[in-house]
Amino acid sequence: MKTDESGQGQMDRLLRRLERERRARAQAETLLEERSRQLYLANHELALLASALEQRVEERTQELVAERERAVALARQDQLTGLANRRNFNDFLSAACSRVWARSGRVSVFLVDVDDFKHINDAHGHEAGDAALTEVARRLSCLSHSGLAARLGGDEFAVVCIDLATEEQEKALAKSIVETLKQPYAFGARSLSIAVSVGHASLPDHANSSAELMRHADMALFASKKAGRATATAFSDDLRDEAEERRLLELELVLALDRGEIVPWYQPIVEGAGRTPKGVEVLARWNHPLRGVVLPSLFLPLAEERKLLGAMFISLFRQACREIGPLISAGKLSYLSVNASPSQFRAGGFAALIQLLLQETGFPPKALVVEITEDVIMTDLTRATREIDELTRLGVRIALDDFGTGYSNIASLSRLPIQWLKLDRSLIARIGDGHVEQAIVRAVLDMARALHIDVVAEGIETERQAEWLISAGCRRHQGYLYGRPTPFDALRDFLSSHAIKHASTG
Ligand code: C2E
Ligand code: CA
Numbered sequence: 001m002k003t004d005e006s007g008q009g010q011m012d013r014l015l016r017r018l019e020r021e022r023r024a025r026a027q028a029e030t031l032l033e034e035r036s037r038q039l040y041l042a043n044h045e046l047a048l049l050a051s052a053l054e055q056r057v058e059e060r061t062q063e064l065v066a067e068r069e070r071a072v073a074l075a076r077q078d079q080l081t082g083l084a085n086r087r088n089f090n091d092f093l094s095a096a097c098s099r100v101w102a103r104s105g106r107v108s109v110f111l112v113d114v115d116d117f118k119h120i121n122d123a124h125g126h127e128a129g130d131a132a133l134t135e136v137a138r139r140l141s142c143l144s145h146s147g148l149a150a151r152l153g154g155d156e157f158a159v160v161c162i163d164l165a166t167e168e169q170e171k172a173l174a175k176s177i178v179e180t181l182k183q184p185y186a187f188g189a190r191s192l193s194i195a196v197s198v199g200h201a202s203l204p205d206h207a208n209s210s211a212e213l214m215r216h217a218d219m220a221l222f223a224s225k226k227a228g229r230a231t232a233t234a235f236s237d238d239l240r241d242e243a244e245e246r247r248l249l250e251l252e253l254v255l256a257l258d259r260g261e262i263v264p265w266y267q268p269i270v271e272g273a274g275r276t277p278k279g280v281e282v283l284a285r286w287n288h289p290l291r292g293v294v295l296p297s298l299f300l301p302l303a304e305e306r307k308l309l310g311a312m313f314i315s316l317f318r319q320a321c322r323e324i325g326p327l328i329s330a331g332k333l334s335y336l337s338v339n340a341s342p343s344q345f346r347a348g349g350f351a352a353l354i355q356l357l358l359q360e361t362g363f364p365p366k367a368l369v370v371e372i373t374e375d376v377i378m379t380d381l382t383r384a385t386r387e388i389d390e391l392t393r394l395g396v397r398i399a400l401d402d403f404g405t406g407y408s409n410i411a412s413l414s415r416l417p418i419q420w421l422k423l424d425r426s427l428i429a430r431i432g433d434g435h436v437e438q439a440i441v442r443a444v445l446d447m448a449r450a451l452h453i454d455v456v457a458e459g460i461e462t463e464r465q466a467e468w469l470i471s472a473g474c475r476r477h478q479g480y481l482y483g484r485p486t487p488f489d490a491l492r493d494f495l496s497s498h499a500i501k502h503a504s505t506g
């Protein structure tokens, strides 16, 4: 019985365990099923994600390729005008020159420079300047045929052509560039005009390499610029010789300044019927060891290019103060007049420099006259006014030089503290011509009187001119009639001989 019972018990336990196991397995299976479903879903999601990722990678790769292509294009293109840039131009030119060497043909380069571009910017604003450059670009593209038009920077453009067979065709294209670009362009409601200078050269006629071709086209451009607005020039051997001469002179000029070969000469300015020398104008001369005395018209532009004008001015100023200072202290002269170039004035700090130099030399500010030209005032009236005001505060007088040659803006004259006006030689030379010319000079003298400005007449060569000017009320004179520019020793002799003459006649 006990055995039966325990047998039954064992059976029950076994059944219960089986049941538990079955349930556990069922639960595990459900769980497993759930897990595998989750896994399936996760897998599916992963697959979706992977495919999305793949697509994004593909898209991004395409974007990068496009961006790179854009960047490459931009690196070869001028942003403002859309023309080829300098790098692009150089590559094109080198390739074209290589082809000519390998086979045959010609490469013609035209360098194009906008005349007086600064004036467009200054007078009409930078937007007008940009519009002018864009218009130049558009017209050049139309003219460049199978070649390439490029903007090399600023207001410099270039065209390279490979389909011109003769120099005559090149000259014709250069001429049509000048003519086409002379046509006015529209800026808003206004019509503005521009002009360009062109220099051109070709390979193999004028050069053996692309670098030489560019150099020679540049020499031709320089000649055009020198000749004035809207001119085209073809390269020639003469131009190369001139350029070499200029380069040599430029190098010598750097040394000359160091060696003290640039010296002040002095031209007297006389006053009144007694023609008493009251002051002197400093005029720069170069005592060249081989060429003799070189005039400023030859070396000042070189000094400007080489940025030597500032150093030259300081050296001349110091020497002039040293030489003329004692004559002023001794009462033999009343003033020293110096020329300031527009670029010096534009650079700023000019008045501060004068103040320093006056302190250093002990030269009296009241005995100094600074001569400026109209373009100083025309290009930047605000800055010019500031510098002039500062100079006036120091006690220095301002003279407006070369009056009658430029724009002669009378309105700005009345607004500026200018004490002197120097009538240009060309006006004086014409007073013998007739009534109209005399009337012009009289009108200037009247205007100056009304503005309380003193007038110095320059370039007086004859007694008749002197007498007419005195009769018209102009008593301050400068010119060969009274004395040419001379070195200091000759000036001293001149002053003594005048004093002796004056003493013996007076
Ligand atoms: P500018 O300031 O108008 O100087 C007067 C020029 O006329 C001088 O020429 C002088 O020699 C010349 N001249 C004077 N009287 C007569 C005359 O009766 N007849 C003729 N035919 N000429 C006369 P220069 O010395 O050759 O100077 C030329 C220009 O160079 C000057 O014209 C001035 O603008 C510039 N210059 C000269 N020295 C300096 C300088 O140290 N600094 C700067 N920035 N410019 C200078
Ligand atoms: Ca002068």
Ligand code: CA
Binding pocket: 401, 402, 422, 424, 425, 458
């Ligand atoms: Ca002058």
